[in-house]
Amino acid sequence: MSGAEGVPDLEVSDLGVRFGGTAAVSGVSFTLAPGERAGLIGESGCGKSVTALAIMGLLPSGARAEGRVRAAGEPVLNRPDREVARLRGAWMAMMFQEPRTALDPLKRVGRQIALSARAGRAESRARVRELLELVETDPDVARAYPHQLSGGQLQRVLLAVTLARDPRLLICDEPTTALDALVQQRVLALIRRVCAARGTTLLFISHDLAVVSDLCDRVMVMDGGRIVESGRTAQVFDDPAHPRTRALLAAGDLAAFGHRERVPAGTAEAEEERERWP
Numbered sequence: 001m002s003g004a005e006g007v008p009d010l011e012v013s014d015l016g017v018r019f020g021g022t023a024a025v026s027g028v029s030f031t032l033a034p035g036e037r038a039g040l041i042g043e044s045g046c047g048k049s050v051t052a053l054a055i056m057g058l059l060p061s062g063a064r065a066e067g068r069v070r071a072a073g074e075p076v077l078n079r080p081d082r083e084v085a086r087l088r089g090a091w092m093a094m095m096f097q098e099p100r101t102a103l104d105p106l107k108r109v110g111r112q113i114a115l116s117a118r119a120g121r122a123e124s125r126a127r128v129r130e131l132l133e134l135v136e137t138d139p140d141v142a143r144a145y146p147h148q149l150s151g152g153q154l155q156r157v158l159l160a161v162t163l164a165r166d167p168r169l170l171i172c173d174e175p176t177t178a179l180d181a182l183v184q185q186r187v188l189a190l191i192r193r194v195c196a197a198r199g200t201t202l203l204f205i206s207h208d209l210a211v212v213s214d215l216c217d218r219v220m221v222m223d224g225g226r227i228v229e230s231g232r233t234a235q236v237f238d239d240p241a242h243p244r245t246r247a248l249l250a251a252g253d254l255a256a257f258g259h260r261e262r263v264p265a266g267t268a269e270a271e272e273e274r275e276r277w278p
């Protein structure tokens with residue numbers, strides 16, 4: 001599926017989400033052009049995940065959404081589940097924080113990738129191999145069950161599951177927080193390479209500003225359910241206008257920990273990943 005000329009991949013206008021009498025998200029508006037990579041940052045509870053779930057049409061039943069979300073020009077909010085599911089399958093995919101809960105423990109990972117790809121029996125083996133190669137993973141991993149894999153491998157498998165239907169828009173919600181620093185860097189570099197190679201539009205949710213500065217052309221800062229500042233990543237981080245952005249930068253100490261030079265944690269898993277993915 002490809003977008004019509006001039007139509008943004010994602011258009012969010014005046015999005016509001018309430019749980020009972022409480023507003024979790026209010027007046028959120030932004031658009032993502034094809035191939036753009038935007039970060040959504042803010043402290044815990046500010047509304048990042050709820051925004052992502054609204055975009056994906058995956059809000060819990062207690063939520064009430066208003067405003068407008070359009071993916072590839074098609075409305076998402078308050079639409080029948082089946083139609084939104086079709087849009088998700090054809091257009092957008094979301095990668096969650098915890099692969100151990102996102103994957104089925106009882107199915108081999110190759111089968112999970114094949115199910116997501118919806119490939120026919122004949123082509124599914126080749127498609128699984130192709131997807132595992134895309135995420136730079138040994139195709140033999142297809143035979144493993146999730147518990148047999150390391151956190152970094154699981155995150156790669158989850159990326160393969162997520163990319164199986166060639167989404168134009170990829171939403172990542174803190175995809176690497178459970179990983180140690182070295183493995184995290186490798187998975188993020190992989191996400192960057194895959195998005196660049198496929199021209200995938202990315203909405204990347206994180207509280208790690210260094211990761212966002214590394215990965216995203218644009219950044220939006222949320223506070224209390226609203227976007228309080230947005231702009232080119234370098235500009236917002238070099239010259240933050242809003243007190244919340246300044247507070248986040250101070251807390252993250254972005255300049256001091258220079259993302260690319262972060263010291264690996266040196267855990268067994270980091271070592272294992274280093275051997276496997278030199």
Ligand SMILES: Nc1ncnc2c1ncn2[C@@H]1O[C@H](COP(=O)(O)OP(=O)(O)OP(=O)(O)O)[C@@H](O)[C@H]1O
Binds near residue numbers: 048049050051207
């Ligand atoms: N199912 C729910 N029912 C009621 N309130 C909810 C529900 N899900 C989220 N909220 C509320 O919505 C607000 C925004 O939550 P959200 O999960 O979007 O924050 P977040 O910025 O993603 O935080 P974190 O970085 O911790 O994931 C919070 O006040 C949260 O308590």
